[in-house]
Amino acid sequence: MRDRVEDRFPCKLHEIYQATEGYIASSCSHGNLHINEDILIVEKEWIDKESGRFAPIITDLNRRTLPIIRYRLNDILIEEKASCPCGSHFTRLQKIEGREDDMLWLPHSTNGSLVAIFPDLIRRAMYICQTQVSDYRIAQHGGVISFTYKSDDAAKAEQDITATLTELFTGLNVDKPEINFNVGIKQDLMKKQRRIACYQKPSFVD
Numbered sequence: 001m002r003d004r005v006e007d008r009f010p011c012k013l014h015e016i017y018q019a020t021e022g023y024i025a026s027s028c029s030h031g032n033l034h035i036n037e038d039i040l041i042v043e044k045e046w047i048d049k050e051s052g053r054f055a056p057i058i059t060d061l062n063r064r065t066l067p068i069i070r071y072r073l074n075d076i077l078i079e080e081k082a083s084c085p086c087g088s089h090f091t092r093l094q095k096i097e098g099r100e101d102d103m104l105w106l107p108h109s110t111n112g113s114l115v116a117i118f119p120d121l122i123r124r125a126m127y128i129c130q131t132q133v134s135d136y137r138i139a140q141h142g143g144v145i146s147f148t149y150k151s152d153d154a155a156k157a158e159q160d161i162t163a164t165l166t167e168l169f170t171g172l173n174v175d176k177p178e179i180n181f182n183v184g185i186k187q188d189l190m191k192k193q194r195r196i197a198c199y200q201k202p203s204f205v206d
């Protein structure tokens with residue numbers, strides 16, 4: 001979407017990351033996202049410190065009504081450790097990955113403990129299938145994943161998706177779930193579009 005907008009209008013697309021809970025981050029002159037640490041305190045609850053993934057706990061310093069004090073959002077943000085050429089020391093974000101309930105969970109192949117599969121990994125894997133799959137939705141209900149998609153060649157698409165996901169899950173050392181395929185996406189315009197969603201985690205197998 002960014003490429004399309006920047007292509008159509010000769011300008012750089014900047015981002016604002018804002019929620020009911022506050023105005024959290026915005027792009028600087030170099031197009032990098034920084035947390036608005038002049039108006040917020042953002043504490044990091046690490047989800048995966050190595051990759052820089054955390055859930056923000058925000059305290060708004062400006063509000064006089066509806067106080068937001070150490071309020072945890074269920075978003076997944078990725079910290080960018082490199083400093084920004086703009087000179088700002090406000091925490092830089094590599095990206096806003098999504099929400100925690102966009103993560104899929106699958107049991108580890110050897111010990112059965114649940115492993116989080118970040119939405120970005122799935123999006124990147126699915127990028128490979130884009131010649132066959134023009135759009136998709138993934139919904140997890142326990143050990144079953146419903147895969148709804150748009151394609152002109154369903155048989156080839158399912159073959160590609162199965163191969164791609166099998167490779168991803170094998171690489172992550174998790175059990176391959178049962179995948180149900182459905183062609184055709186019906187988007188309820190009154191509902192927020194969620195491409196990847198976990199509605200129910202599989203049960204932990206010890």
Ligand SMILES: [Zn+2]
Nearest residue numbers: 028032084086
């Ligand atoms: Zn910057």
